[in-house]
Amino acid sequence: MIEDFKSLVVRNEGPVLMVQLNSPETGNALSEMVLDELLTVLGVVSQQPGIRVVILSGAGDDFCLGADRREFAESLAADPTGRGLRVLGTKARQVCDALATTEAVTVARLHGGVIGAGIGLALFCDLRAGADNCRFRLPESALGVPPAWGGVLPRLIHEAGAARVRELILTASNFDAATARELSILHTVVPEDELDAAVARWTRPLVRRSPSALRTAKVMMNAYGNAHRLADATLFDAELLSSALSLGQQARQG
Template identity: 30%
Template structure:
Protein backbone atom coordinates (compact mmCIF):
# COMPACT_ATOMS: atom_id res chain seq x y z
CA UNK A 1 0.00 0.00 0.00
CA UNK A 2 2.44 2.60 -1.26
CA UNK A 3 4.89 1.59 1.44
CA UNK A 4 2.98 3.30 4.26
CA UNK A 5 0.93 1.06 6.51
CA UNK A 6 0.36 0.44 10.17
CA UNK A 7 -0.53 -2.64 12.21
CA UNK A 8 -4.03 -2.95 13.59
CA UNK A 9 -4.68 -4.41 17.00
CA UNK A 10 -5.22 -7.89 15.55
CA UNK A 11 -1.72 -7.86 14.10
CA UNK A 12 -2.81 -7.74 10.46
CA UNK A 13 -1.32 -5.28 8.02
CA UNK A 14 -3.67 -2.33 7.79
CA UNK A 15 -4.39 0.96 6.07
CA UNK A 16 -2.20 3.89 4.99
CA UNK A 17 -2.48 6.68 7.57
CA UNK A 18 0.22 9.24 6.73
CA UNK A 19 -1.97 11.65 4.75
CA UNK A 20 -1.43 15.42 4.79
CA UNK A 21 -4.98 16.75 4.56
CA UNK A 22 -7.06 13.97 6.13
CA UNK A 23 -6.76 11.63 9.10
CA UNK A 24 -7.43 7.91 8.79
CA UNK A 25 -7.65 5.35 11.58
CA UNK A 26 -9.10 1.92 12.17
CA UNK A 27 -10.68 0.77 15.42
CA UNK A 28 -11.64 -2.88 15.22
CA UNK A 29 -14.07 -3.18 12.30
CA UNK A 30 -14.62 0.58 11.94
CA UNK A 31 -12.69 2.94 9.66
CA UNK A 32 -12.61 6.65 10.52
CA UNK A 33 -11.87 9.31 7.89
CA UNK A 34 -11.52 12.91 9.11
CA UNK A 35 -11.19 16.01 6.94
CA UNK A 36 -8.19 17.71 8.51
CA UNK A 37 -7.92 21.32 7.35
CA UNK A 38 -9.57 22.96 10.39
CA UNK A 39 -8.04 26.39 9.74
CA UNK A 40 -10.03 26.46 6.46
CA UNK A 41 -13.15 24.80 7.90
CA UNK A 42 -12.14 21.71 5.91
CA UNK A 43 -12.78 23.42 2.58
CA UNK A 44 -12.34 20.91 -0.24
CA UNK A 45 -9.25 21.20 -2.40
CA UNK A 46 -8.24 18.79 -5.14
CA UNK A 47 -5.37 17.29 -3.13
CA UNK A 48 -7.62 16.67 -0.15
CA UNK A 49 -10.21 14.91 -2.30
CA UNK A 50 -7.55 12.78 -3.99
CA UNK A 51 -6.44 11.66 -0.53
CA UNK A 52 -10.05 10.94 0.44
CA UNK A 53 -10.65 8.81 -2.63
CA UNK A 54 -7.49 6.80 -2.00
CA UNK A 55 -8.31 6.27 1.69
CA UNK A 56 -11.91 5.26 1.04
CA UNK A 57 -10.88 2.76 -1.64
CA UNK A 58 -8.31 1.21 0.69
CA UNK A 59 -10.89 0.93 3.47
CA UNK A 60 -13.35 -0.64 1.04
CA UNK A 61 -10.81 -3.29 0.09
CA UNK A 62 -10.22 -4.24 3.74
CA UNK A 63 -12.47 -7.26 4.47
CA UNK A 64 -12.34 -6.82 8.24
CA UNK A 65 -13.90 -3.34 8.08
CA UNK A 66 -17.68 -3.12 7.81
CA UNK A 67 -18.43 0.48 8.89
CA UNK A 68 -16.80 3.72 7.71
CA UNK A 69 -17.39 7.08 9.41
CA UNK A 70 -16.72 10.43 7.73
CA UNK A 71 -16.19 13.49 9.95
CA UNK A 72 -14.41 16.84 10.13
CA UNK A 73 -11.75 18.21 12.48
CA UNK A 74 -12.13 21.59 14.16
CA UNK A 75 -15.23 23.79 14.08
CA UNK A 76 -16.97 22.31 11.04
CA UNK A 77 -17.64 19.16 9.05
CA UNK A 78 -16.90 20.87 5.73
CA UNK A 79 -17.52 24.39 4.42
CA UNK A 80 -17.66 23.21 0.79
CA UNK A 81 -15.37 23.87 -2.14
CA UNK A 82 -12.37 26.08 -1.47
CA UNK A 83 -13.31 29.56 -2.79
CA UNK A 84 -9.70 30.72 -2.49
CA UNK A 85 -8.66 27.88 -4.77
CA UNK A 86 -11.33 28.94 -7.28
CA UNK A 87 -9.95 32.47 -7.30
CA UNK A 88 -6.33 31.38 -7.68
CA UNK A 89 -6.93 29.13 -10.67
CA UNK A 90 -9.80 29.31 -13.10
CA UNK A 91 -8.22 27.27 -15.89
CA UNK A 92 -10.09 24.36 -17.43
CA UNK A 93 -7.39 21.79 -16.66
CA UNK A 94 -7.41 22.65 -12.96
CA UNK A 95 -11.21 22.65 -12.98
CA UNK A 96 -11.47 19.24 -14.65
CA UNK A 97 -9.00 17.72 -12.20
CA UNK A 98 -10.93 19.10 -9.22
CA UNK A 99 -14.31 17.94 -10.53
CA UNK A 100 -13.04 14.46 -11.36
CA UNK A 101 -11.63 14.15 -7.85
CA UNK A 102 -14.96 15.23 -6.32
CA UNK A 103 -16.88 12.78 -8.51
CA UNK A 104 -14.51 9.97 -7.56
CA UNK A 105 -15.08 10.59 -3.85
CA UNK A 106 -18.86 10.74 -4.25
CA UNK A 107 -19.06 7.60 -6.36
CA UNK A 108 -16.73 5.72 -4.00
CA UNK A 109 -18.74 6.72 -0.92
CA UNK A 110 -22.04 5.81 -2.54
CA UNK A 111 -20.88 2.44 -3.85
CA UNK A 112 -18.85 1.19 -0.86
CA UNK A 113 -19.79 -2.27 0.37
CA UNK A 114 -19.57 -0.94 3.91
CA UNK A 115 -22.13 0.88 6.02
CA UNK A 116 -21.17 4.57 5.82
CA UNK A 117 -22.00 7.32 8.31
CA UNK A 118 -21.46 11.10 8.21
CA UNK A 119 -20.96 12.85 11.55
CA UNK A 120 -21.82 16.54 11.07
CA UNK A 121 -21.12 19.48 13.34
CA UNK A 122 -20.90 23.12 12.28
CA UNK A 123 -21.09 23.73 8.55
CA UNK A 124 -21.85 21.10 5.93
CA UNK A 125 -22.18 23.25 2.85
CA UNK A 126 -22.06 22.91 -0.91
CA UNK A 127 -19.81 20.07 -2.04
CA UNK A 128 -19.26 19.15 1.61
CA UNK A 129 -22.97 18.51 1.98
CA UNK A 130 -23.03 16.51 -1.26
CA UNK A 131 -20.37 14.20 0.16
CA UNK A 132 -22.35 13.74 3.38
CA UNK A 133 -25.44 12.87 1.32
CA UNK A 134 -23.42 10.17 -0.45
CA UNK A 135 -23.23 8.20 2.81
CA UNK A 136 -25.91 5.84 4.09
CA UNK A 137 -26.66 7.58 7.39
CA UNK A 138 -26.27 11.24 8.36
CA UNK A 139 -26.06 12.35 11.99
CA UNK A 140 -25.95 16.11 12.64
CA UNK A 141 -25.93 18.37 15.66
CA UNK A 142 -28.98 20.59 16.02
CA UNK A 143 -26.96 23.76 15.50
CA UNK A 144 -25.32 22.50 12.30
CA UNK A 145 -25.58 24.66 9.19
CA UNK A 146 -26.53 22.47 6.27
CA UNK A 147 -26.81 24.11 2.88
CA UNK A 148 -26.82 23.22 -0.80
CA UNK A 149 -25.84 26.83 -1.41
CA UNK A 150 -24.20 26.81 -4.85
CA UNK A 151 -26.85 29.22 -6.15
CA UNK A 152 -25.31 31.96 -3.99
CA UNK A 153 -22.31 32.09 -6.30
CA UNK A 154 -24.20 31.38 -9.51
CA UNK A 155 -23.34 27.68 -9.72
CA UNK A 156 -25.13 24.33 -9.63
CA UNK A 157 -24.50 21.50 -7.14
CA UNK A 158 -21.70 19.05 -7.84
CA UNK A 159 -20.42 15.89 -6.20
CA UNK A 160 -23.74 14.25 -7.08
CA UNK A 161 -25.79 16.78 -5.13
CA UNK A 162 -28.64 16.68 -7.66
CA UNK A 163 -28.81 12.89 -7.54
CA UNK A 164 -28.59 12.56 -3.76
CA UNK A 165 -31.23 15.22 -3.10
CA UNK A 166 -33.56 13.62 -5.64
CA UNK A 167 -33.01 10.22 -4.02
CA UNK A 168 -33.93 11.54 -0.59
CA UNK A 169 -36.76 14.01 -1.26
CA UNK A 170 -37.80 13.69 -4.93
CA UNK A 171 -36.99 15.78 -7.99
CA UNK A 172 -39.45 18.64 -7.47
CA UNK A 173 -38.48 19.31 -3.85
CA UNK A 174 -34.81 18.89 -4.72
CA UNK A 175 -35.10 21.52 -7.44
CA UNK A 176 -36.81 23.99 -5.12
CA UNK A 177 -34.21 23.40 -2.40
CA UNK A 178 -31.32 23.94 -4.84
CA UNK A 179 -32.88 27.12 -6.19
CA UNK A 180 -33.43 28.52 -2.68
CA UNK A 181 -29.98 27.65 -1.33
CA UNK A 182 -31.26 28.08 2.21
CA UNK A 183 -29.21 27.21 5.29
CA UNK A 184 -30.93 24.64 7.53
CA UNK A 185 -30.21 23.62 11.09
CA UNK A 186 -30.28 19.98 12.15
CA UNK A 187 -33.97 19.90 13.04
CA UNK A 188 -35.00 21.61 9.79
CA UNK A 189 -32.93 19.22 7.70
CA UNK A 190 -34.34 16.20 9.49
CA UNK A 191 -37.91 17.46 9.05
CA UNK A 192 -37.57 17.38 5.25
CA UNK A 193 -35.72 14.06 5.20
CA UNK A 194 -32.20 15.30 4.48
CA UNK A 195 -30.55 13.86 7.58
CA UNK A 196 -31.39 10.81 9.66
CA UNK A 197 -30.53 11.72 13.26
CA UNK A 198 -30.29 15.08 15.02
CA UNK A 199 -28.50 15.45 18.36
CA UNK A 200 -27.64 18.19 20.85
CA UNK A 201 -24.58 20.37 20.33
CA UNK A 202 -21.34 18.56 21.07
CA UNK A 203 -23.00 15.13 21.03
CA UNK A 204 -22.52 13.98 17.44
CA UNK A 205 -19.57 11.69 18.13
CA UNK A 206 -21.26 10.09 21.13
CA UNK A 207 -24.33 9.38 18.98
CA UNK A 208 -22.26 8.01 16.10
CA UNK A 209 -20.34 5.70 18.43
CA UNK A 210 -23.64 4.47 19.91
CA UNK A 211 -24.99 3.83 16.39
CA UNK A 212 -21.82 1.98 15.44
CA UNK A 213 -22.17 -0.23 18.50
CA UNK A 214 -25.82 -0.86 17.67
CA UNK A 215 -25.07 -1.80 14.05
CA UNK A 216 -22.26 -4.10 15.10
CA UNK A 217 -24.83 -6.07 17.11
CA UNK A 218 -27.01 -6.55 14.01
CA UNK A 219 -26.65 -8.91 11.01
CA UNK A 220 -24.52 -6.45 9.04
CA UNK A 221 -23.88 -8.84 6.17
CA UNK A 222 -27.61 -8.97 5.46
CA UNK A 223 -27.90 -5.19 5.80
CA UNK A 224 -25.10 -4.66 3.30
CA UNK A 225 -26.72 -7.09 0.85
CA UNK A 226 -29.83 -4.89 0.95
CA UNK A 227 -27.66 -1.83 0.35
CA UNK A 228 -26.08 -3.53 -2.66
CA UNK A 229 -29.46 -4.50 -4.13
CA UNK A 230 -30.87 -0.99 -3.78
CA UNK A 231 -27.73 0.90 -4.82
CA UNK A 232 -25.97 -1.14 -7.49
CA UNK A 233 -28.62 -0.52 -10.12
CA UNK A 234 -28.34 3.24 -9.54
CA UNK A 235 -24.59 3.60 -10.15
CA UNK A 236 -25.06 4.34 -13.84
CA UNK A 237 -27.54 7.14 -13.12
CA UNK A 238 -25.25 8.71 -10.53
CA UNK A 239 -22.31 8.53 -12.96
CA UNK A 240 -24.39 10.31 -15.61
CA UNK A 241 -25.47 13.01 -13.14
CA UNK A 242 -21.84 13.58 -12.12
CA UNK A 243 -20.91 14.04 -15.79
CA UNK A 244 -23.77 16.49 -16.37
CA UNK A 245 -22.87 18.44 -13.22
CA UNK A 246 -19.27 18.77 -14.40
CA UNK A 247 -20.37 20.11 -17.78
CA UNK A 248 -22.88 22.50 -16.19
CA UNK A 249 -20.36 23.76 -13.63
CA UNK A 250 -17.90 24.70 -16.35
CA UNK A 251 -20.57 26.57 -18.31
CA UNK A 252 -21.76 28.41 -15.19
CA UNK A 253 -18.21 29.42 -14.28
CA UNK A 254 -18.09 31.45 -17.47
CA UNK A 255 -21.19 33.50 -16.55
CA UNK A 256 -21.33 37.06 -15.28
CA UNK A 257 -23.51 35.94 -12.39
CA UNK A 258 -20.85 33.54 -11.14
CA UNK A 259 -18.16 36.21 -11.27
CA UNK A 260 -20.46 38.59 -9.39
CA UNK A 261 -21.27 35.87 -6.85
CA UNK A 262 -17.58 35.29 -6.14
CA UNK A 263 -16.88 39.04 -5.83
CA UNK A 264 -19.82 39.42 -3.46
CA UNK A 265 -18.70 36.43 -1.37
CA UNK A 266 -15.18 37.79 -1.01
CA UNK A 267 -16.51 41.29 -0.31
CA UNK A 268 -19.05 39.95 2.20
CA UNK A 269 -21.96 41.66 0.48
CA UNK A 270 -25.20 40.65 -1.24
CA UNK A 271 -24.66 39.76 -4.91
CA UNK A 272 -26.37 41.73 -7.68
CA UNK A 273 -27.35 38.98 -10.12
CA UNK A 274 -28.63 39.81 -13.60
CA UNK A 275 -29.39 36.37 -15.03
CA UNK A 276 -26.39 36.61 -17.34
Protein backbone atom coordinates in the same frame (compact mmCIF):
# COMPACT_ATOMS: atom_id res chain seq x y z
CA MET B 1 -4.16 1.60 8.16
CA ILE B 2 -2.62 4.63 6.42
CA GLU B 3 -0.59 7.44 7.94
CA ASP B 4 0.90 10.81 7.04
CA PHE B 5 -2.09 12.42 5.41
CA LYS B 6 -1.93 16.19 5.11
CA SER B 7 -5.65 16.96 5.12
CA LEU B 8 -7.14 13.98 6.96
CA VAL B 9 -6.80 12.24 10.30
CA VAL B 10 -7.40 8.51 9.86
CA ARG B 11 -7.69 6.16 12.80
CA ASN B 12 -8.48 2.45 12.92
CA GLU B 13 -10.57 1.14 15.82
CA GLY B 14 -10.88 -2.53 14.92
CA PRO B 15 -13.64 -2.87 12.32
CA VAL B 16 -14.37 0.87 12.45
CA LEU B 17 -12.36 3.40 10.46
CA MET B 18 -12.52 7.02 11.64
CA VAL B 19 -11.84 9.56 8.87
CA GLN B 20 -11.73 13.22 9.87
CA LEU B 21 -11.43 16.16 7.50
CA ASN B 22 -8.59 18.10 9.10
CA SER B 23 -8.30 21.55 7.55
CA PRO B 24 -10.26 23.60 10.11
CA GLU B 25 -8.56 26.82 9.02
CA THR B 26 -10.44 26.54 5.70
CA GLY B 27 -13.65 25.16 7.19
CA ASN B 28 -12.52 21.75 5.87
CA ALA B 29 -12.99 22.98 2.31
CA LEU B 30 -12.88 20.18 -0.25
CA SER B 31 -9.68 20.89 -2.14
CA GLU B 32 -8.07 18.59 -4.68
CA MET B 33 -5.73 17.33 -1.95
CA VAL B 34 -8.67 16.38 0.27
CA LEU B 35 -10.36 14.57 -2.62
CA ASP B 36 -7.17 12.71 -3.50
CA GLU B 37 -6.66 11.58 0.09
CA LEU B 38 -10.30 10.52 0.47
CA LEU B 39 -9.95 8.45 -2.70
CA THR B 40 -6.84 6.80 -1.29
CA VAL B 41 -8.57 5.93 2.00
CA LEU B 42 -11.70 4.60 0.33
CA GLY B 43 -9.58 2.58 -2.08
CA VAL B 44 -7.87 0.88 0.84
CA VAL B 45 -11.23 0.26 2.54
CA SER B 46 -12.38 -1.61 -0.55
CA GLN B 47 -9.40 -3.96 -0.15
CA GLN B 48 -9.86 -4.59 3.57
CA PRO B 49 -13.06 -6.54 4.29
CA GLY B 50 -12.32 -6.31 8.02
CA ILE B 51 -13.35 -2.65 7.95
CA ARG B 52 -17.12 -2.73 8.48
CA VAL B 53 -17.93 0.93 9.19
CA VAL B 54 -16.38 4.21 8.02
CA ILE B 55 -17.21 7.31 10.08
CA LEU B 56 -16.62 10.63 8.32
CA SER B 57 -16.34 13.78 10.45
CA GLY B 58 -14.76 17.23 10.41
CA ALA B 59 -12.26 18.95 12.71
CA GLY B 60 -12.86 22.38 14.21
CA ASP B 61 -16.12 24.32 14.26
CA ASP B 62 -17.60 22.94 11.03
CA PHE B 63 -18.01 19.67 9.20
CA CYS B 64 -17.35 21.20 5.77
CA LEU B 65 -18.00 24.64 4.29
CA GLY B 66 -17.99 23.34 0.72
CA ALA B 67 -15.62 23.19 -2.21
CA ASP B 68 -12.42 25.22 -2.13
CA ARG B 69 -13.44 28.33 -4.09
CA ARG B 70 -9.94 29.79 -3.82
CA GLU B 71 -8.63 26.72 -5.61
CA PHE B 72 -11.31 27.19 -8.28
CA ALA B 73 -10.08 30.74 -8.90
CA GLU B 74 -6.43 29.66 -9.01
CA SER B 75 -7.27 26.86 -11.44
CA LEU B 76 -9.11 29.24 -13.76
CA ALA B 77 -6.27 31.74 -13.62
CA ALA B 78 -3.82 29.00 -14.63
CA ASP B 79 -6.07 27.62 -17.37
CA PRO B 80 -9.09 29.74 -18.40
CA THR B 81 -10.47 26.84 -20.45
CA GLY B 82 -11.47 25.11 -17.18
CA ARG B 83 -9.56 21.88 -17.74
CA GLY B 84 -8.32 21.83 -14.15
CA LEU B 85 -11.85 22.30 -12.88
CA ARG B 86 -12.99 19.31 -14.91
CA VAL B 87 -10.32 17.25 -13.17
CA LEU B 88 -11.58 18.45 -9.78
CA GLY B 89 -15.17 17.71 -10.76
CA THR B 90 -14.28 14.20 -11.86
CA LYS B 91 -12.50 13.51 -8.58
CA ALA B 92 -15.49 14.82 -6.62
CA ARG B 93 -17.75 12.38 -8.39
CA GLN B 94 -15.32 9.52 -7.80
CA VAL B 95 -15.25 10.26 -4.05
CA CYS B 96 -19.04 10.38 -3.84
CA ASP B 97 -19.39 7.16 -5.82
CA ALA B 98 -16.83 5.47 -3.58
CA LEU B 99 -18.72 6.52 -0.42
CA ALA B 100 -21.97 5.18 -1.83
CA THR B 101 -20.64 1.90 -3.20
CA THR B 102 -17.95 0.80 -0.73
CA GLU B 103 -18.91 -2.41 1.06
CA ALA B 104 -18.41 -0.75 4.45
CA VAL B 105 -21.34 1.18 5.91
CA THR B 106 -20.50 4.89 5.73
CA VAL B 107 -21.65 7.23 8.51
CA ALA B 108 -21.49 11.03 8.38
CA ARG B 109 -20.97 12.75 11.76
CA LEU B 110 -22.03 16.35 11.18
CA HIS B 111 -21.70 19.53 13.21
CA GLY B 112 -21.54 23.25 12.57
CA GLY B 113 -21.56 24.35 8.94
CA VAL B 114 -22.49 21.81 6.29
CA ILE B 115 -22.48 23.88 3.12
CA GLY B 116 -22.64 23.18 -0.61
CA ALA B 117 -20.28 20.34 -1.46
CA GLY B 118 -20.21 19.48 2.25
CA ILE B 119 -23.88 18.53 1.96
CA GLY B 120 -23.00 16.47 -1.10
CA LEU B 121 -20.24 14.61 0.70
CA ALA B 122 -22.56 13.81 3.62
CA LEU B 123 -25.45 12.76 1.39
CA PHE B 124 -23.46 9.96 -0.18
CA CYS B 125 -22.92 8.38 3.23
CA ASP B 126 -25.39 5.65 4.19
CA LEU B 127 -26.29 7.16 7.58
CA ARG B 128 -26.12 10.76 8.74
CA ALA B 129 -26.15 12.00 12.34
CA GLY B 130 -26.15 15.73 13.01
CA ALA B 131 -25.65 17.98 16.03
CA ASP B 132 -28.47 20.39 16.75
CA ASN B 133 -26.08 23.26 15.93
CA CYS B 134 -25.79 22.20 12.28
CA ARG B 135 -26.55 24.84 9.70
CA PHE B 136 -27.01 23.92 6.06
CA ARG B 137 -27.02 25.86 2.80
CA LEU B 138 -26.89 25.19 -0.93
CA PRO B 139 -25.30 28.48 -2.07
CA GLU B 140 -24.60 27.70 -5.72
CA SER B 141 -27.28 29.92 -7.27
CA ALA B 142 -26.14 32.86 -5.13
CA LEU B 143 -22.58 32.24 -6.32
CA GLY B 144 -23.61 32.02 -9.97
CA VAL B 145 -22.70 28.36 -10.47
CA PRO B 146 -24.83 25.25 -11.12
CA PRO B 147 -25.43 22.63 -8.40
CA ALA B 148 -23.05 20.26 -10.16
CA TRP B 149 -20.65 18.80 -7.62
CA GLY B 150 -20.13 15.06 -7.32
CA GLY B 151 -23.52 14.10 -8.74
CA VAL B 152 -25.27 15.58 -5.71
CA LEU B 153 -28.47 16.89 -7.35
CA PRO B 154 -30.19 13.57 -8.16
CA ARG B 155 -29.08 12.14 -4.83
CA LEU B 156 -30.55 15.14 -3.02
CA ILE B 157 -33.81 14.99 -4.96
CA HIS B 158 -34.10 11.27 -4.27
CA GLU B 159 -33.46 11.69 -0.55
CA ALA B 160 -35.32 14.95 0.15
CA GLY B 161 -37.90 15.39 -2.63
CA ALA B 162 -37.92 17.59 -5.73
CA ALA B 163 -40.20 20.38 -4.47
CA ARG B 164 -38.22 21.17 -1.34
CA VAL B 165 -34.87 20.81 -3.11
CA ARG B 166 -36.03 23.27 -5.77
CA GLU B 167 -36.79 25.80 -3.04
CA LEU B 168 -33.48 25.31 -1.27
CA ILE B 169 -31.43 25.61 -4.47
CA LEU B 170 -33.25 28.58 -6.01
CA THR B 171 -33.37 30.62 -2.79
CA ALA B 172 -29.96 29.51 -1.48
CA SER B 173 -31.50 29.91 1.98
CA ASN B 174 -30.09 28.58 5.23
CA PHE B 175 -31.82 25.73 7.03
CA ASP B 176 -31.23 24.11 10.39
CA ALA B 177 -30.79 20.58 11.68
CA ALA B 178 -34.51 20.11 12.40
CA THR B 179 -35.35 20.97 8.79
CA ALA B 180 -32.59 18.67 7.55
CA ARG B 181 -34.10 15.86 9.64
CA GLU B 182 -37.53 16.58 8.18
CA LEU B 183 -36.03 16.33 4.67
CA SER B 184 -34.16 13.08 5.49
CA ILE B 185 -30.84 14.82 4.93
CA LEU B 186 -30.23 13.82 8.54
CA HIS B 187 -31.43 10.57 10.06
CA THR B 188 -31.05 11.79 13.63
CA VAL B 189 -30.40 15.07 15.45
CA VAL B 190 -28.88 15.28 18.93
CA PRO B 191 -27.05 17.84 21.09
CA GLU B 192 -23.43 18.10 19.99
CA ASP B 193 -22.12 16.49 23.18
CA GLU B 194 -24.26 13.43 22.40
CA LEU B 195 -23.15 13.09 18.78
CA ASP B 196 -20.51 10.41 19.36
CA ALA B 197 -22.99 8.37 21.40
CA ALA B 198 -25.56 8.61 18.60
CA VAL B 199 -23.02 7.36 16.04
CA ALA B 200 -22.00 4.56 18.41
CA ARG B 201 -25.63 3.40 18.66
CA TRP B 202 -25.42 2.63 14.94
CA THR B 203 -21.87 1.35 14.94
CA ARG B 204 -22.21 -1.27 17.69
CA PRO B 205 -24.86 -3.39 15.93
CA LEU B 206 -23.39 -2.79 12.46
CA VAL B 207 -20.06 -4.42 13.32
CA ARG B 208 -21.97 -7.53 14.45
CA ARG B 209 -23.96 -7.87 11.24
CA SER B 210 -23.11 -10.38 8.53
CA PRO B 211 -20.73 -8.65 6.07
CA SER B 212 -22.43 -10.34 3.13
CA ALA B 213 -25.87 -9.23 4.33
CA LEU B 214 -24.77 -5.62 4.65
CA ARG B 215 -23.01 -5.74 1.29
CA THR B 216 -26.08 -7.17 -0.42
CA ALA B 217 -28.37 -4.63 1.24
CA LYS B 218 -26.21 -1.74 0.03
CA VAL B 219 -26.05 -3.09 -3.51
CA MET B 220 -29.82 -3.56 -3.60
CA MET B 221 -30.58 -0.09 -2.23
CA ASN B 222 -28.19 1.53 -4.69
CA ALA B 223 -29.75 -0.42 -7.56
CA TYR B 224 -33.33 0.43 -6.59
CA GLY B 225 -32.39 4.04 -5.94
CA ASN B 226 -31.06 4.39 -9.49
CA ALA B 227 -33.73 2.32 -11.23
CA HIS B 228 -35.74 5.37 -12.33
CA ARG B 229 -32.78 6.99 -14.11
CA LEU B 230 -32.69 6.07 -17.80
CA ALA B 231 -29.45 8.01 -18.25
CA ASP B 232 -27.03 9.42 -15.73
CA ALA B 233 -26.86 13.13 -16.47
CA THR B 234 -24.46 13.65 -13.56
CA LEU B 235 -21.71 12.36 -15.83
CA PHE B 236 -21.76 15.90 -17.23
CA ASP B 237 -21.41 17.61 -13.83
CA ALA B 238 -17.66 18.23 -14.13
CA GLU B 239 -18.06 19.64 -17.64
CA LEU B 240 -21.03 21.79 -16.61
CA LEU B 241 -19.30 23.24 -13.56
CA SER B 242 -16.05 24.01 -15.36
CA SER B 243 -17.87 25.58 -18.32
CA ALA B 244 -20.04 27.78 -16.11
CA LEU B 245 -17.09 29.03 -14.07
CA SER B 246 -14.92 29.54 -17.14
CA LEU B 247 -17.62 31.55 -18.94
CA GLY B 248 -18.25 33.58 -15.80
CA GLN B 249 -14.55 34.39 -15.54
CA GLN B 250 -14.42 35.43 -19.20
CA ALA B 251 -17.48 37.66 -18.77
CA ARG B 252 -15.94 39.42 -15.78
CA GLN B 253 -12.69 39.98 -17.66
CA GLY B 254 -14.53 41.21 -20.77
